[in-house]
Amino acid sequence: MGAMFNWDAEVKTCEEDYYKWTQWIFLKLYEKGLAYRKEAPVNWCPSCKTVLANEQVVNGCCERCGSTVVKKDLTQWFFKITDYAEELLQGLKDLDWPEKTKLMQRNWIGKSTGGEIEFTAESGDKFKVFTTRADTLFGVSYVVLAPEHPLVKKLTSEKQRKAVENYIAETAKTNEIDRLSTAREKTGVYIGHNAINPINGKSVPIFAADYVLYSYGTGAVMGVPSHDERDYDFAKKYGLPITRVIKGVSGNDDLPFCDDGIVINSPGFDGMTSAEARKAIISELVKKGAGEHKTNYRLRDWLVSRQRYWGAPIPIVYCDKCGTVPVPVENLPVKLPYDVEFKPDGKSPLAKHEGFMNTSCPVCGGPARRDPDTLDTFVCSSWYYLRYPDAHNAKEPFNPEIINKMLPVDKYVGGAEHACMHLLYARFITKALRDMGYLKFDEPFKSLVHQGVILGPDGMRMSKSKGNIIAPDPYVEKYGSDTLRLYLMFGFSYTEGGPWNDDGIKAILKFLERIERLATRVKTLAVKPAKCGKEEKELLYAVNYAVQCVDRDMENFSFNTAVARLMELLNALTKYDGLENKNTEIFKESFLTFIKLLAPCAPHFAEEIWEILGNKNSVFLSSYPVCDKSKLVLDEIEVAVQINSKMKARILIPAEIDEEGIRKIIFADEKLSAEIGDRPIKKLIIVPKRLVNIII
RNA sequence: GCGGAUAUGGCGGAACUGGCAGACGCGAUAGACUUAGGAUCUAUUUCGAAAGAGUGGGGGUUCAAGUCCCUUUAUCCGCACCA
Numbered sequence: 216m217g218a219m220f221n222w223d224a225e226v227k228t229c230e231e232d233y234y235k236w237t238q239w240i241f242l243k244l245y246e247k248g249l250a251y252r253k254e255a256p257v258n259w260c261p262s263c264k265t266v267l268a269n270e271q272v273v274n275g276c277c278e279r280c281g282s283t284v285v286k287k288d289l290t291q292w293f294f295k296i297t298d299y300a301e302e303l304l305q306g307l308k309d310l311d312w313p314e315k316t317k318l319m320q321r322n323w324i325g326k327s328t329g330g331e332i333e334f335t336a337e338s339g340d341k342f343k344v345f346t347t348r349a350d351t352l353f354g355v356s357y358v359v360l361a362p363e364h365p366l367v368k369k370l371t372s373e374k375q376r377k378a379v380e381n382y383i384a385e386t387a388k389t390n391e392i393d394r395l396s397t398a399r400e401k402t403g404v405y406i407g408h409n410a411i412n413p414i415n416g417k418s419v420p421i422f423a424a425d426y427v428l429y430s431y432g433t434g435a436v437m438g439v440p441s442h443d444e445r446d447y448d449f450a451k452k453y454g455l456p457i458t459r460v461i462k463g464v465s466g467n468d469d470l471p472f473c474d475d476g477i478v479i480n481s482p483g484f485d486g487m488t489s490a491e492a493r494k495a496i497i498s499e500l501v502k503k504g505a506g507e508h509k510t511n512y513r514l515r516d517w518l519v520s521r522q523r524y525w526g527a528p529i530p531i532v533y534c535d536k537c538g539t540v541p542v543p544v545e546n547l548p549v550k551l552p553y554d555v556e557f558k559p560d561g562k563s564p565l566a567k568h569e570g571f572m573n574t575s576c577p578v579c580g581g582p583a584r585r586d587p588d589t590l591d592t593f594v595c596s597s598w599y600y601l602r603y604p605d606a607h608n609a610k611e612p613f614n615p616e617i618i619n620k621m622l623p624v625d626k627y628v629g630g631a632e633h634a635c636m637h638l639l640y641a642r643f644i645t646k647a648l649r650d651m652g653y654l655k656f657d658e659p660f661k662s663l664v665h666q667g668v669i670l671g672p673d674g675m676r677m678s679k680s681k682g683n684i685i686a687p688d689p690y691v692e693k694y695g696s697d698t699l700r701l702y703l704m705f706g707f708s709y710t711e712g713g714p715w716n717d718d719g720i721k722a723i724l725k726f727l728e729r730i731e732r733l734a735t736r737v738k739t740l741a742v743k744p745a746k747c748g749k750e751e752k753e754l755l756y757a758v759n760y761a762v763q764c765v766d767r768d769m770e771n772f773s774f775n776t777a778v779a780r781l782m783e784l785l786n787a788l789t790k791y792d793g794l795e796n797k798n799t800e801i802f803k804e805s806f807l808t809f810i811k812l813l814a815p816c817a818p819h820f821a822e823e824i825w826e827i828l829g830n831k832n833s834v835f836l837s838s839y840p841v842c843d844k845s846k847l848v849l850d851e852i853e854v855a856v857q858i859n860s861k862m863k864a865r866i867l868i869p870a871e872i873d874e875e876g877i878r879k880i881i882f883a884d885e886k887l888s889a890e891i892g893d894r895p896i897k898k899l900i901i902v903p904k905r906l907v908n909i910i911i
Numbered sequence: 912g913c914g915g916a917u918a919u920g921g922c923g924g925a926a927c928u929g930g931c932a933g934a935c936g937c938g939a940u941a942g943a944c945u946u947a948g949g950a951u952c953u954a955u956u957u958c959g960a961a962a963g964a965g966u967g968g969g970g971g972u973u974c975a976a977g978u979c980c981c982u983u984u985a986u987c988c989g990c991a992c993c994a
């Protein structure tokens with residue numbers, strides 16, 4: 216199809232000369248404290264003895280064998296992307312990305328400002344809750360800990376132990392999406408222990424409930440039934456008190472009342488607005504040493520360990536004497552062995568490969584074990600754009616001089632499904648490497664476009680199993696590659712895609728054939744005395760209008776309208792060709808301009824026509840057309856005339872005219888003046904060069 | 912469930928910041944040329960005989976709404992171990 220790739224710059228993330236540098240990046244992040252280890256739960260299928268993605272857990276069961284899936288804690292590597300949460304959020308402002316994508320990232324990062332408030336359990340243990348609604352602190356009637364919260368096990372009373380343990384076991388079977396569902400009935404269990412509200416010393420019960428996630432905020436929340444819907448449902452169900460502490464300013468303020476209002480029942484703060492009270496109450500707690508102002512992000516650190524075989528091994532060894540030791544850069548890559556057993560016994564495949572696992576400690580030289588996990592493949596894809604400009608550099612992942620000259624990427628094309636993960640990870644890695652001094656830019660992708668997907672004729676994603684695959688080759692064979700290219704450009708909105716159908720492909724072939732016929736005529740035209748009248752002006756207008764539009768459309772990836780503009784120009788050229796008396800010079804020049812505009816869309820075909828017309832060099836060596844704005848200036852313009860916002864007529868008016876002139880023309884028009892009659896004009900709205908609206 | 916998007920003629924799709932809805936093309940209809948037409952050319956083509964109506968449904972803002980606001984339905988994408 217005439218697509219061009221620079222195969223010299225090909226990169227393969229799964230090959231040693233690439234993943235060596237993925238491991239290098241891991242080590243750099245580790246060196247800077249941006250890679251760390253902690254315990255985190257995974258979905259575990261006890262029967263398949265493997266870790267499952269959320270996607271592979273269906274109704275709490277393994278999608279393959281149906282066994283109940285449980286949560287299991289593993290020590291895993293994380294990247295500290297949250298250190299960059301604020302910059303990742305702020306940086307979005309200046310990016311030329313689709314607004315919807317930026318919005319999705321903003322929501323994913325999920326900044327919320329509020330405070331952390333410290334409650335003290337009867338045992339003396341302290342825990343913090345994060346809230347954006349400190350103004351409702353006097354309305355707290357219970358607190359909730361995530362079932363995974365370590366204090367739950369510690370504080371649960373003997374009487375409640377059985378119930379709480381059952382509840383924790385149940386929670387281990389649920390997934391996050393269900394836990395956060397607002398439609399699902401709230402569940403929870405009293406742990407038989409209370410905590411003190413620091414603002415008023417009131418004792419409130421502690422619950423464990425799965426609608427609180429241990430991974431977000433502090434893993435604990437305060438329950439204010441009067442001003443939070445979720446808490447309201449929970450309090451109703453468990454018979455907890457509901458105390459109003461916010462009064463609505465106007466209108467309906469039935470409980471639960473979740474908007475801002477005026478604070479009541481809060482000694483010392485009554486009468487304040489919610490916004491004032493939020494600040495004042497936290498400030499009061501700061502004084503007492505029981506709270507602080509705090510900004511929270513929904514974004515979590517990036518878990519990069521995978522208990523999978525296919526990935527870049529994590530370049531870390533564990534030594535009994537020296538502990539966690541990074542593999543020295545000169546020993547990279549840590550190679551992924553190919554002779555691996557895949558017995559499903561719950562261990563990473565690499566863990567069973569003694570040759571891989573056993574190594575010596577780079578520090579003391581004693582026996583050590585490698586990390587058996589591999590890196591999330593997103594790690595590999597989060598920096599690959601840095602590799603292209605210098606794809607086979609054996610000394611370093613990239614040459615800073617070269618990439619700082621060539622990068623960031625001017626235009627990145629990729630699927631919208633990457634909005635919150637790949638695109639965020641790549642931004643994070645860029646910023647981290649910048650802070651290490653390797654990069655002189657802040658963002659990897661200045662401008663972003665999402666391509667649409669061309670679906671099968673049945674409207675479903677193409678897949679072998681559905682048998683709805685459309686392969687390009689038969690079309691190239693039957694219609695030619697440029698016909699297919701043009702059809703792909705013309706038949707779909709680039710960013711939307713849509714179901715394939717070949718109804719229109721013949722029309723494109725027809726379009727190309729018309730061009731060819733016209734080219735043959737242009738070639739044989741006899742030179743006639745030059746004239747430059749109305750028709751020539753129209754033709755030059757059409758040419759320059761097309762140049763302007765095609766330029767803009769190409770820039771915007773609006774290929775379908777660009778091709779439409781080319782079709783319009785061909786229609787104008789054909790129309791001019793029908794004239795008896797032509798200016799062959801202008802005509803031929805216009806046709807050549809048309810071919811140049813066509814060349815990026817139908818390169819082989821345009822080159823051929825270019826040659827037919829007697830040109831010696833390639834069309835791609837000619838200069839690309841530039842719009843001559845002076846040819847777009849019209850003497851007269853057609854504007855729409857409305858009376859009381861209803862379309863009544865279209866009239867020709869001089870391009871340069873004032874309101875008085877327009878009034879004169881309107882009243883000179885028989886139909887319009889009849890319509891207006893003797894009713895006075897209340898208002899005359901003029902949209903220059905477009906429309907006149909007469910309000911009578 | 913949460914976050915994001917989409918909905919326009921018989922069809923694919925246009926409409927830049929609110930300003931003539933339906934560009935461009937397919938299909939359809941009629942005609943011309945032709946032994947022939949699934950080639951080519953010309954004309955018409957949102958619906959409706961007309962008044963008029965019309966951008967998924969309902970409401971609103973505005974001189975003016977496909978475009979802005981509220982609400983509702985359907986479909987699609989993402990939800991952190993599919994990558």
